[in-house]
Amino acid sequence: MLHGRRSTAGPRGGRAGVAAAALLVAALGTACGSSQDSGAPAPAKSGKGAEAPGAAGAAGTYAEKQKAARLAVIAAAKKWKLDKPPLVAPPAPEEKPEITTRDGFEVDGHDELPPVFTTVPTEDKVVFLTIDDGAEKDPEFLKMMQELKIPYTAFVSDYLIRDDYPYFKAMQAAGVTLNNHTLNHRYMPALSYEKQREEICGQQDTIRKTFGKRPTLFRPPYGNYNEDTLRAAKSCGIKAVPLWNAEGFPNRMDYREWDRDLHPGDIILTHFRGREDWKGTMPDMIRHVMKTVTDKGYAVARLEDYL
Incomplete structure (x- = not known):
């Protein structure tokens, strides 16, 4: 069985054909998370509910990096004349x-x-x-x-x-x-x-x-x-x-x-x-x-x- 419809153009020009009869960087990585989907991890606990040493600071640093990265994407969207910044993809499925x-x-x-x-x-x-x-x-x-x-x-x-x-x-x-x-x-x-x-x-x-x-x-x-x-x-x-x-x-x-x-x-x-x-x-x-x-x-x- 033959699949696909030939493109209206050759390999060099035009668009690839969309298959009708029968009828795929790695990526650069998704934009850093928003406040809804990329918040800081919960601080680790030690003893009776106490935070592990340095946990709060690490969480704060992570959140700050995420916020800075998102702001950089928003600025890039303006630079490249996008109407809106790209939305943030969810984490990769486990x-x-x-x-x-x-x-x-x-x-x-x-x-x-x-x-x-x-x-x-x-x-x-x-x-x-x-x-x-x-x-x-x-x-x-x-x-x-x-x-x-x-x-x-x-x-x-x-x-x-x-x-x-x-x-x-x-x-x-x-x-x-x-x-x-x-x-x-x-x-x-x-x-x-x-x-x-x-x-x-x-x-x-x-x-x-x-x-x-x-x-x-x-x-x-x-x-x-x-x-x-x-x-x-x-x-x-x-x-x-x-x-x-x-x-x-x-x-x-x-x-x-x-x-x-x-x-x-x-x-x-x-x-x-x-x-x-x-x-x-x-x-x-x-x-x-x-x-x-x-x-x-x-x-x-x-x-x-x-x-």
């Missing part, structure tokens, strides 16, 4: 949700293959930001995301990033996980199993050699895949295949669902693109996506915290 393949996205024998999903099952009012390919290397974007403490997950193709590995190493150093989007961003179902495996395993090896760690997440180009894609991905060490339920641009949001809205756990796709492909920059895109997300009462959480 028990990870069970990830299963979305109905209609299955291939034959899918029970033994990595799950393909567009939304993470959670009641937390969070969404997940993922960014694909690697064509645009905007230094202002890196600075913006660090200062705003917005987590995101990257899916990179080597042919687009190899001219500037240091850009993505800086991203990784800030906490972003670099995941597999194949070596050359080819339409996978048109390739043999062996060629698909070369694209996926080759990118696994390249990311490990260049950035030090093999990914466990894979996103097929354009969101298109077949059984061979998932079998090849599994053989290369891939554990899950996150797709998306919404897509962000500098001037709009596209949605997969009939209600054209966000839902708890939705994965948002966007791209490393700039004015050459969009009517705007990557910071413009982030401003629009964050306005939508925040206005709807959602926080951006770290995808890997839920997987």
Whole structure:
């Protein structure tokens, strides 16, 4: 079975296709907690209700650091011209949700293959930001995301990033996980199993050699895949295949669902693109996506915290 609908543009320009027939930094870390969800821990007790030495001071220092960090994000939101500062994501769940393949996205024998999903099952009012390919290397974007403490997950193709590995190493150093989007961003179902495996395993090896760690997440180009894609991905060490339920641009949001809205756990796709492909920059895109997300009462959480 073939999954996905091809993009209206190639690997370099335009947006990735949203799958119809069938139809995923690490993150920079969530913004520091608000007074409701990130207060100081209760002081330790010693003896008959007495506080342990230094407990009150440590608690006060922790609360002060949290407050200062939040104020820094609020100031960054003004600097980067966001209408509102990003909302604070809840703590990562201690028990990870069970990830299963979305109905209609299955291939034959899918029970033994990595799950393909567009939304993470959670009641937390969070969404997940993922960014694909690697064509645009905007230094202002890196600075913006660090200062705003917005987590995101990257899916990179080597042919687009190899001219500037240091850009993505800086991203990784800030906490972003670099995941597999194949070596050359080819339409996978048109390739043999062996060629698909070369694209996926080759990118696994390249990311490990260049950035030090093999990914466990894979996103097929354009969101298109077949059984061979998932079998090849599994053989290369891939554990899950996150797709998306919404897509962000500098001037709009596209949605997969009939209600054209966000839902708890939705994965948002966007791209490393700039004015050459969009009517705007990557910071413009982030401003629009964050306005939508925040206005709807959602926080951006770290995808890997839920997987």
